[in-house]
Amino acid sequence: MEEKILIILNTKGNLEEINLSTFHKNQLRIGRDKAVCDIVIPDPIISKTHGEIIFADGKVYYRDNNSTNGTYIENYAKRRLLKKESGYIELLNQSILKIGSVKEPNKMVLILFRMTEASEQWERYHLTQDICTIGRDSKNQIVLKHPGVSKVHCQIVRDANGYNIFDNHSANGIMVNGTTLKNPRKLCDKDVIQILDFQLIYSDTYIYYHSFSRGIQLNAVGINKIVGRGKGKKQILRNVNCEVKGNEFVAIIGGSGAGKSTLMNTISGFDTNFSGNIYCNGTNLVEQFQNLKNIIGYVPQEDIIFENLTLKRMLYYTAKLKMPDDLDSKELEQRIDEVLNMIDLKEHQNTYIRKLSGGQKKRASIAVELLADPKLFFLDEPTSGLDPGTEKNLMQTLKTLAKAQNKTIIMVTHTTQNLHLCDKIIFMGPGGRLCFCGNVEQAKQFFQTDDLVNIYNMLADNPALWESRYAAQSQQNVIPQKVADQTQYSKSKPISVSRQFFILTHRYIELLMNDKPRLLVLLLQPFIIGVLLYIVSDKDIFKIYESTKSMLFALSCSGIWIGLFNSIQEICKERVILKREYMANLKLKSYVLSKVFVQAFLGFVQSVILTFVFLGLVGSDRKGIFVQHFQWEVLLTVWLTIFAAVSLGLVISSIVKSGDKAMAVAPFVLIVQLLFSGILFQLKNAGKYISYFTVSRWSVEGLGSIAKLNRMDLKLQKDFPMIEHEAEAFFKATASHMLKVWGVLALMSILFIIMSIWMLRSLSKDSR
Numbered sequence: 001m002e003e004k005i006l007i008i009l010n011t012k013g014n015l016e017e018i019n020l021s022t023f024h025k026n027q028l029r030i031g032r033d034k035a036v037c038d039i040v041i042p043d044p045i046i047s048k049t050h051g052e053i054i055f056a057d058g059k060v061y062y063r064d065n066n067s068t069n070g071t072y073i074e075n076y077a078k079r080r081l082l083k084k085e086s087g088y089i090e091l092l093n094q095s096i097l098k099i100g101s102v103k104e105p106n107k108m109v110l111i112l113f114r115m116t117e118a119s120e121q122w123e124r125y126h127l128t129q130d131i132c133t134i135g136r137d138s139k140n141q142i143v144l145k146h147p148g149v150s151k152v153h154c155q156i157v158r159d160a161n162g163y164n165i166f167d168n169h170s171a172n173g174i175m176v177n178g179t180t181l182k183n184p185r186k187l188c189d190k191d192v193i194q195i196l197d198f199q200l201i202y203s204d205t206y207i208y209y210h211s212f213s214r215g216i217q218l219n220a221v222g223i224n225k226i227v228g229r230g231k232g233k234k235q236i237l238r239n240v241n242c243e244v245k246g247n248e249f250v251a252i253i254g255g256s257g258a259g260k261s262t263l264m265n266t267i268s269g270f271d272t273n274f275s276g277n278i279y280c281n282g283t284n285l286v287e288q289f290q291n292l293k294n295i296i297g298y299v300p301q302e303d304i305i306f307e308n309l310t311l312k313r314m315l316y317y318t319a320k321l322k323m324p325d326d327l328d329s330k331e332l333e334q335r336i337d338e339v340l341n342m343i344d345l346k347e348h349q350n351t352y353i354r355k356l357s358g359g360q361k362k363r364a365s366i367a368v369e370l371l372a373d374p375k376l377f378f379l380d381e382p383t384s385g386l387d388p389g390t391e392k393n394l395m396q397t398l399k400t401l402a403k404a405q406n407k408t409i410i411m412v413t414h415t416t417q418n419l420h421l422c423d424k425i426i427f428m429g430p431g432g433r434l435c436f437c438g439n440v441e442q443a444k445q446f447f448q449t450d451d452l453v454n455i456y457n458m459l460a461d462n463p464a465l466w467e468s469r470y471a472a473q474s475q476q477n478v479i480p481q482k483v484a485d486q487t488q489y490s491k492s493k494p495i496s497v498s499r500q501f502f503i504l505t506h507r508y509i510e511l512l513m514n515d516k517p518r519l520l521v522l523l524l525q526p527f528i529i530g531v532l533l534y535i536v537s538d539k540d541i542f543k544i545y546e547s548t549k550s551m552l553f554a555l556s557c558s559g560i561w562i563g564l565f566n567s568i569q570e571i572c573k574e575r576v577i578l579k580r581e582y583m584a585n586l587k588l589k590s591y592v593l594s595k596v597f598v599q600a601f602l603g604f605v606q607s608v609i610l611t612f613v614f615l616g617l618v619g620s621d622r623k624g625i626f627v628q629h630f631q632w633e634v635l636l637t638v639w640l641t642i643f644a645a646v647s648l649g650l651v652i653s654s655i656v657k658s659g660d661k662a663m664a665v666a667p668f669v670l671i672v673q674l675l676f677s678g679i680l681f682q683l684k685n686a687g688k689y690i691s692y693f694t695v696s697r698w699s700v701e702g703l704g705s706i707a708k709l710n711r712m713d714l715k716l717q718k719d720f721p722m723i724e725h726e727a728e729a730f731f732k733a734t735a736s737h738m739l740k741v742w743g744v745l746a747l748m749s750i751l752f753i754i755m756s757i758w759m760l761r762s763l764s765k766d767s768r
Contacts, residue, residue: 003019003020003021003116004019004113005018005019005114005115005116006018006020006039006111006112006113007112007113007114007122007208008039008041008109008110009109009111009112009190009201009203009208010041010109011045011108011109012204013204013205013206015201015208017122018039020053020055020060023038026054026055026056027052027055028052028053029049029065030046030049030051030053031046031047031049031050031051031065032046032047032048032050033048036048036049037049041109043109045099045108045109046069046099047065047068047069050064050065050067050071050099051063051064051065051071051082053091054088057474059090060090060113061088061089061090061091062082062088063082063086063088064082067099069099069100070082070083070099071097071099072097072099073089073096073098074095074096074097074098074178091113092219092281093114093115093216093217093245093282094112094199094217094282095112095113095282096110096111096113096192097110097111097112097113098111098190108189108190110192110203112199112201115217115245115246122208122209123208123209123210124207125141125142125209126205127156127158127163127205127206128205129141129158130157130158131155131156131158132155132156132207133152133154133155133168134152134153134154134155134156134200135150135151135153136149136150136153137151140152142200142207142209144196144198146196146373147319147323147324147327147335147372147373148196148324148372148373149170149195149196150169150170150171150172150324151326151327152168152326153167153168153170153174153195154166154167154168154170154181154195155168156202156207162186162187163187163205164184164185165184165185165193166184167184170195171324171325172196172291172294172324174193175193175288175291176191176192176194177191178194180288180291187202188202189202189203189204190203193207196294196295197281197295198210216246216280216281216375216376217243217244217246217281217408218244218267218279218280218376218408218410219242219243219244220240220241220243220263220266220267220276220277221278221279222239222240222241222276222277223239223240223263223266223267223274223275223277223278224237224239224274224275224276225237225259225262225266225271225273225274225275225432235431235432236259236432237262237263237274238431238432238434238467239434240263240434241434242426242434244408244410244424245408246406247402247407247408248402248408248409248423248424249398249399249403249409249421249422249423249424250408250409250410250422250423250424251410251412251424251426252264252410252411252412252413252428253412253413253414253419253426253427253428253452254427254428254435254456254459255430255456255459255460257430258428258430258431258433258459259431259432259433261381262432263428263432264378264380264410264411266278267285267378267410268296268376268410269285269289269293270298270583280292293585294322294374294585295372295374295375295376296374296376296377296378297370297372297374297376297377297378298377298378298379298380299365299366299368299369299377299378299380300380300576300579300580301380301381301382301384302576303361303362303576304365304368304576304577304580305353305364305365305577306353306511306574306577307352307354308352308353308354308511308514309507309510309511309514310349310350310351310352310353311340311348311349311351311353311356311364311367312336312349312350313510314353314364314368315336315340315368315371316332317503317506317507318368319332319336319371320332320503321504321581321584321586322371322584322585323371323372325496335371339367339370339371340367342367342370342401342405343363343366343367343397344363344397345360345367348360352514357390359386359387359391362382362386366379366382366397370401372584375407375408376407376408376410377408377409377410378409378411379398379409379412380412381411381412381414383395383415388417391417391418392417392418395421398411398421399422402423416452419440420440422439424437424439425437425438425439425440427443427455427459429459429463429464429466429467430460431463433463434467434471435459435463435466435470436455436466436470437470437474440452446469446470446473497587497590500586500587500590501589501590501593501597504590504591505594505598507594508594508595508598509598512598512602522566522606523606525562525606526606526607526609526610526613527609527613529558529561529562529610530609530610530611530612530613530614530617531613531617533551533554533555533614534613534614534617534618537551537618541618541620542618542620542622542707542712543712544712544714545714548707548709548712549679549704549709550679552700552703552704552709553679553700555610555614556641556677556696556699556703557674557677557696558610559607559610559642559699560641560645560673560695560699561645561670562603562606562610562645563603563641563643563644563649564645564646564648564649564666564669564670565649565666566599566602566603566606566645566646567595567599567645567646567647568649568652568653568663568665568666569653569659569662569663570595570599570650570653571592571595571650571653571654572653572654572656572657572658572659572661573658575657575658578591578763579763582760582763588760588761589757592650592753592756592757592760593753595650596646596647599643599646599650600643600646603639603646604639607635607638607639611631611635611638615631622708624706625705625706625734625735625738626735626738630706630707633706633738634703634707636742637699637702637741637742637745638703640699640742640745640749641695641699641745644695644745644748644749644752645695647748647753647756648695648748650752650756651752651755651756652665653756654755654756654759654760655759672694673696674696676690676696676697677691677697677700678691678700678701678730679696679700695745698741698744698745699745700730701741702738702741702742702745704730705730705731705732705733705734705741706733706738708733709731710731710732710733711733
């Protein structure tokens with residue numbers, strides 16, 4: 001059962017925990033006077049009746065009673081000095097009250113408000129040693145068991161002037177008094193240290209802390225969202241105010257276009273284009289998203305899993321990407337087993353994901369997010385497409401996760417059959433209107449119906465009416481006051497690009513190897529093309545100018561075809577997974593380069609097959625420009641052609657959002673390569689300059705130079721020797737010219753790769 005707790009740390013460093021629920025009163029006085037106060041703090045800096053707490057509509061408010069020293073409130077990660085005229089201020093989970101001098105912390109009383117379990121107890125560690133380590137490993141003096149906490153997350157070191165806190169290059173950082181710790185700093189009395197959602201308090205050589213964390217309270221305050229411009233401008237969220245308490249299982253429901261997914265994307269922190277504020281345990285989610293995103297899980301409607309990996313291997317790669325790099329193999333294995341047991345898929349751990357049922361795939365997507373042990377969990381229509389039995393099992397799983405695994409779970413759904421399993425439902429009406437927030441029974445009473453399905457029609461008929469009715473019902477007599485922001489924010493810690501590149505490359509190779517039919521097609525394709533080129537080739541190839549030029553053009557086009565279709569769907573087909581990984585600290589540079597590396601190797605193998613099958617069958621062995629046998633130079637040119645086409649395919653795959661759209665673009669790209677190659681048509685004016693930007697032009701130019709086209713006879717020269725063969729600058733058979741051609745192909749590839757990374761920067765703006 002959730003209780004409302006005050007943790008009081010007085011000027012002497014003594015900590016007291018008071019359960020407000022035991023008073024059974026709606027108004028409590030805080031002060032020094034035992035005769036009139038319910039909560040007595042016997043400290044000289046506390047006034048006789050310093051302030052009061054009231055309970056209204058399930059919320060808790062505080063008001064200073066014109067005390068001598070006043071009360072500072074640190075709510076929503078902001079600080080303000082309160083007096084009686086300030087009115088009542090809402091206390092959120094982990095709100096902090098400070099009484100006394102904030103400049104002299106040893107003359108200050110700290111009061112921490114928590115909404116939690118009454119059975120929770122604070123632990124205390126005495127800083128008697130010169131170094132105190134805090135982290136995940138059991139060898140630390142203070143142990144915080146969470147996968148997102150590094151083995152040794154930070155250190156508290158004693159020197160002549162006191163105690164200093166150092167971030168030990170942790171994966172997810174530290175905040176002290178709401179500010180990200182970038183450099184070592186001296187600890188002052190009553191400093192509040194936050195690591196993920198763990199709170200620790202320093203006072204008089206002691207650290208007070210909880211060794212485990214619970215679900216997060218979420219508050220949405222005045223959320224509005226407008227899309228479009230001018231006459232097309234449309235408001236899709238209207239002044240949404242709602243509260244989700246820790247460990248609640250909440251469903252957002254409503255008809256199509258009611259703003260359900262928009263609201264979830266907003267309160268999850270993944271959409272920042274709105275007005276209003278979102279608070280997680282009193283911390284502004286948007287401003288501190290980089291510090292909080294590691295305790296947030298998000299499962300989109302589409303599955304975020306790779307079909308060609310086994311479930312366990314999928315979880316392995318995700319864990320390697322998401323979790324601290326100091327996690328050893330034993331801890332990794334243990335965490336994967338824990339998650340598999342949570343979602344009841346342990347027996348399917350070695351099953352390929354493509355062979356799982358729809359419900360099992362949805363649970364597998366949930367498992368991917370559970371690895372990092374998020375305390376705030378969002379799911380977009382997780383029951384979509386599931387049969388009633390599977391849907392009920394999934395809802396039961398989510399409810400169990402909320403209660404047994406200490407998670408706050410918020411989901412969007414259309415179905416109403418199992419909403420009784422939720423602690424709270426949020427009804428959204430057309431136009432993004434909040435029409436109700438409460439439990440199922442309260443909803444039935446509010447809408448005067450026994451069937452939740454009827455509510456959909458009520459909201460569709462008159463959403464503004466129900467919005468105003470709910471707003472009137474939930475209107476508070478006491479309204480939280482706005483406070484000025486005094487917090488500084490910093491960027492997230494740098495992530496190892498090389499480490500991510502290694503993990504992603506390994507995963508990509510495994511995905512390719514597991515898709516054996518596709519891999520077989522990719523390797524057979526250049527072999528078959530090589531044979532077909534031989535079949536249509538002239539017996540005088542590499543002797544007669546016209547036939548050789550045509551065959552080299554066909555060879556170039558084959559390389560472009562192979563490279564383009566190797567990569568044109570590689571990014572867009574993974575876009576949903578990529579977006580989620582990107583929002584969780586994946587570096588786009590690592591991702592794209594992992595694709596490039598594997599595709600470069602695959603392209604080289606294809607180049608070897610294509611080149612040596614074709615040249616081997618036509619039986620030509622000519623001297624090259626640099627080496628004795630020209631096939632090695634042909635091989636390099638074909639490989640650079642394929643690689644440039646692969647890079648071009650990645651650009652297209654970065655821009656489009658589906659495989660179908662990518663394939664629709666492919667013919668246009670190929671036509672451009674054909675038209676502006678300089679082989680089919682004589683290019684002049686604009687066409688000539690366009691050709692400089694095509695892969696085909698440089699590929700054919702390189703192959704023609706290697707084959708020494710300018711030195712070959714024309715077909716008619718045998719019968720008419722007087723016909724002269726005019727040399728083309730295209731096919732200059734010199735070392736400097738070939739280095740230029742190869743350099744241009746390589747440069748084009750590099751530019752395409754940079755473009756791919758740059759185009760993917762808009763990934764976070766993708767709609768669901």
